[in-house]
Amino acid sequence: MLKGVILITGHTGFVGSALVAALSGSQLRLVGRRHIAGQPGQFFQKELTTTEDYSDCLAGVSVVIHAAARVHVMDDTAADPLAAYREVNVAGTLNLARQAAASGVKRFIFISTIKVNGESTLPGCPLTSSDISQATDAYGISKVEAEVALKSLCAETGMEFVIIRPPLVYGPDVKANFAAMLKLAKKNLPLPLGAIHNARSMVALDNLVDLIVTCIEHPKAANQIFLVSDDNDVSTTELLKLMVEAYGKKPWLIPVPMSWFRLAGKLTGKQAIVDRLCGNLQVDITHTKETLGWKPPISVAEGIRRCFTDSI
Incomplete structure (x- = not known):
């Protein structure tokens, strides 16, 4: 307490x-x-x-x-x-x-x-x-x-x-695009997302909450700005694989080159969607870890596993 x-x-x-x-x-x-x-x-x-x-x-x-x-x-x-x-x-x-x-x-x-x-x-x-x-x-x-x-x-x-x-926060009852990806993973349909080699930082809800709680009383947290993530960046392909595996299935992802997605985005006016799917967003949490002596308590795989509630 x-x-x-x-x-x-x-x-x-x-x-x-x-x-x-x-x-x-x-x-x-x-x-x-x-x-x-x-x-x-x-x-x-x-x-x-x-x-x-x-x-x-x-x-x-x-x-x-x-x-x-x-x-x-x-x-x-x-x-x-x-x-x-x-x-x-x-x-x-x-x-x-x-x-x-x-x-x-x-x-x-x-x-x-x-x-x-x-x-x-x-x-x-x-x-x-x-x-x-x-x-x-x-x-x-x-x-x-x-x-x-x-x-x-x-x-x-x-x-x-x-x-x-925080970057994208995920966990049980997550909404929006992440929830849509979880539903796709649960169905395990063949998807042309097997060759997206980007890197994105995310943070599991439990990891973010743990950092917030740490900052309540930690003396070195005073007047600081902290970035937070799971400290393990993943590609869109890796993320979907983790989701499918968390549901106990074998991933079924077709390796379509990223260049095809970018071309399709330009032709259809959906470049923003393609950028989110194929682009990079990485954060460095070295300052957070070293200042607070903190590290994310759960892994990306465990964070994804905890997403699969009855509502997904």
Whole structure:
């Protein structure tokens, strides 16, 4: 059990709910729009806005873990997507952080995104925590601006910050493209994905949660930016093989050259999809491991195995 009271935002989300479960023996305060029955901790119904008053839930809190955000939205219908992201991810975050500092919170842990660094990497040139931001989409830009505002506030007030930038997070009940790949792996249909020689960093949900928990009290985590991954980059081909094998089957992947996919992407206007399928996105977590004496507790293979729940 950790010392002090810990406040968690985004407790109903993919990462937040796993974090709450991992900290079930600690003193928790959960802040959000709704409560999940059976979750441990004291619930406070709040919005992440510029006007919300958090004074009641912040009283006596030692650490805030801020996982709530306006996340990446596919086919965004907002008239001004960047303004919508800024309203929540920048202004809303700063309002919470400012009140946290005023309430005497010692440490503010901000769950950011690798999109702050960029969307892709060249072979053998992984992203690091000291890189200049190369954010390109509205979500990534809003997270960059939130990080800058948070660091400035902490410099003024003395509250410690910890910024964690995860790449793709996967685990039980994962959604979107990763869930679609899991379903394909379960069916084990013949797929033309047997010769994609890229390298992508991911992080199992359990590994990310373990790092967040480590950062709650670790003295060397103060005022640091940490990248996180499973520390074992995989190609799209390797990932599909692991998925199929986790389901107890033999992979059935046809080796089609990557150049064919890139040509098809150009001809069909689906280049962005092909880039995600064939491109590289590697992160270097040396700083994280050496600063905290931390390493991912589970392997990629074990992380994939844990994805196969009844919902897949």
